[in-house]
Amino acid sequence: MAYSIEQRANANSLEYRLFFKDCKGKYISPFHDIPLYADEAKTWENPSHIDENTGFGGDNDPIDVCDIGSKVCERGEVIRVKVLGTLALIDEGETDWKIIVINVEDPDAAHFNDIEDVRRLKPNYLESTVDWFRTYKVPDGKPENQFAFDGEFKNKDFAIDVIKCTHAHWKALVTKNSNGGEINCKNTTVQDSPFVCKQEEAETIVNTAPPRGPASPIPADVDKWYYYQKN
Known part of the structure; x- marks a missing residue:
């Protein structure tokens, strides 16, 4: 498509x-009509669902994806990615999953298949990512963000489970089986x-x-x- x-x-x-x-x-x-897979649609971090891993509800927006590759995309470009892992950010008392991916068209995509490949091929990259997410709101006068799992990145299988879970919440949202509050469906x-x-x-x-x-x-x-x- x-x-x-x-x-x-x-x-x-x-x-x-x-x-x-x-x-x-x-x-x-772009929230509801662009599919997650070839025959399915998107994901949503439900604020009323208390995540069993983090102990906090979702942040009430689509799940965030961080592309680690070098290929620069255009604004609004829709790409296919390989899932590599995830980081659980606790942002002002809300669970804000960061899914780590690489664009399948990136020149180095073939070398990355799980989070350990990022650690091995991009030394200190993951540590720098955690540091940035911890402090990026401080200039606005807000406190440092916290993380579940002490800032540890979880692997590809864990990340896919998170995607499936948030996708199920999205399905309930867009079929009106869950209350989305002010979200436009x-x-x-x-x-x-x-x-x-x-x-x-x-x-x-x-x-x-x-x-x-x-x-x-x-x-x-x-x-x-x-x-x-x-x-």
């Missing part, structure tokens, strides 16, 4: 939006979902965003540097 994007408003502005289309040019939801393709909308309604949503214009100047504070000193 090939996907394309439609850009709206001015890049670098708060109004800027990306809208996704399928191979037929019809609008879709509108989609165009999911069978048995009461939230399916017609293409005309999807087009109306897209047309509420301004037409694409020239990129806005990048704010100077984007390039502001912060230095973190451990006590």
Whole structure:
């Protein structure tokens, strides 16, 4: 399945939006209509489900994926990946799984099949990843994030189990068998979902965003540097 994007408003502005289309040019939801596997759809970290591994509920958004490869993707690009492992971040009292993957089209993809391959072929990469996730909110005045398993990365099989679990929560969400709160479950393709909308309604949503214009100047504070000193 090939996907394309439609850009709206001015890049670098708060109004800027990306809208996704399928191979037929019809609008879709990137959350609900792009499949996890060839015949299935996405995942969701349910805040009301207390994870047996972390003791915390999910963070109420799609599961996060961290691509360790060197191939740079375009904004809105949909790629196939190999699952390698996972890290369980505890972000302000919520479970926020980070699935470690590599793009199957990355030049080095054949060398990576599990989390230990990352440790072996990219020395200190995993340790640096934990350090970044621990401190990245500190410049906003927030405390350091914590981790389940003392910051230990779990292997591929563990990560796949997490994906399957969150995928089951997503299925319940989009078929209205679970309360998603403020999450918008509108989609165009999911069978048995009461939230399916017609293409005309999807087009109306897209047309509420301004037409694409020239990129806005990048704010100077984007390039502001912060230095973190451990006590």
